[in-house]
């Protein structure tokens with residue numbers, strides 16, 4: 001039987017990928033242009049070596065690395081200098097958002113610019129003041145674009161989304177700055193939406209009912225009902241749910257729509273209001289590659305329309321889906337491995353000695369390179385560990401020009417100080433008017449209150465049944481008898497006597513309250 005060390009690595013043999021910084025030495029008869037590029041590279045290497053304060057040295061080989069440590073020096077950290085011009089187009093401070101998106105650089109016409117600087121999230125722990133979940137992240141998300149957050153399981157994708165959406169759990173501590181349009185603001189109702197990893201849906205409703213009811217609840221009162229219905233129907237079709245619109249969602253007790261369809265219903269409900277800022281946690285989990293592509297391309301369309309900002313964490317995008325993203329934030333153990341345009345990630349990896357083999361999905365390659373969870377399974381003795389690969393990439397990113405440009409861009413966005421959407425309170429049963437319909441709404445509210453109290457009481461029944469058994473045993477064994485006088489006439493029996501006498505009083509008070517509410521209702525008719 002194969003031992004762990006003899007198990008062949010599952011990575012197919014990588015084909016050589018051209019790395020700008022790993023060219024062989026220039027020969028005298030090389031073309032002048034090639035000679036020049038090599039000179040540039042040498043200059044670049046020397047600059048980087050000077051910056052690092054140490055010479056480039058031969059380094060270890062890493063899993064999925066195609067670099068050869070014995071034939072040449074370790075590639076220097078990526079500086080992004082050879083792409084400075086394209087970066088200038090993508091990320092320069094004066095960038096106009098008007099590329100077909102109808103936006104301007106001045107804080108965007110309608111869109112929301114999200115920036116975060118030196119973001120740390122920690123959970124308090126006994127050792128060294130706590131465990132960091134996110135470590136000094138800086139980045140931005142812009143209108144009309146999709147930022148994909150990727151990384152191995154447990155790398156902090158959901159934590160980053162939660163931090164940006166202001167939903168971190170209470171046991172965490174956050175430091176750093178998160179700004180919306182350059183301001184420290186909480187978002188107004190309906191401005192942002194968050195599709196969580198779990199599908200929390202009403203299992204008894206059909207897809208159509210769930211989406212229609214949500215449209216009635218979320219869309220503004222000023223919108224006619226017919227328009228709300230139309231929006232719901234359009235969104236159902238956009239998410240490819242027309243075939244299952246009349247199927248019950250279902251849950252643990254009744255089988256309903258599939259997991260992937262539930263995912264789409266969750267997205268459908270959150271995009272009904274066409275929010276300016278959309279957070280998606282694993283939007284494509286459970287979807288086949290075609291459905292993933294359709295769902296994501298629709299989200300891209302939404303992002304482009306009127307410049308919506310989308311931040312999505314994603315596990316395993318197909319290459320087609322990956323190409324839909326504009327920016328990539330690659331995390332490992334809460335640290336940034338890469339943040340920048342998707343198109344430049346490949347160069348970043350290859351210049352650090354991890355070129356993406358031909359015919360492999362680049363996103364798969366990045367995740368394999370930085371997934372240290374299964375290091376034990378990787379053949380030992382032929383190279384460095386994934387931990388070392390991660391540390392090379394994290395260090396290289398920190399010192400790269402690309403990271404400096406991200407900081408500059410975030411700083412520029414912070415200074416824009418765009419407008420913030422007006423805040424509107426949304427309270428159910430508020431200001432419902434005096435029409436016949438409003439009387440029905442009041443009746444519904446009273447019914448809800450009564451039913452809530454009743455069902456809360458029913459919730460205690462199972463434990464009451466268990467207690468009854470104990471009571472029966474103890475009574476039959478003569479631990480105590482029944483009757484009012486059992487409570488006794490000592491001082492400690494007074495609270496029990498009070499409790500018993502209060503129950504009918506509380507019930508009477510509740511019934512009188514209901515009667516009064518009914519009278520008020522009748523009077524307002």
Ligand SMILES: Nc1ncnc2c1ncn2[C@@H]1O[C@H](COP(=O)(O)OP(=O)(O)OP(=O)(O)O)[C@@H](O)[C@H]1O
Pocket residue numbers: 123133151152153154155156157158159160169171172
């Ligand atoms: N509130 C919390 N308290 C303690 N630990 C937490 C808390 N939230 C997250 N973590 C830890 O932080 C790490 C990152 O979690 P997170 O859910 O952000 O990962 P993820 O990248 O989204 O993973 P997955 O892809 O599996 O969903 C995990 O180790 C998790 O256990």
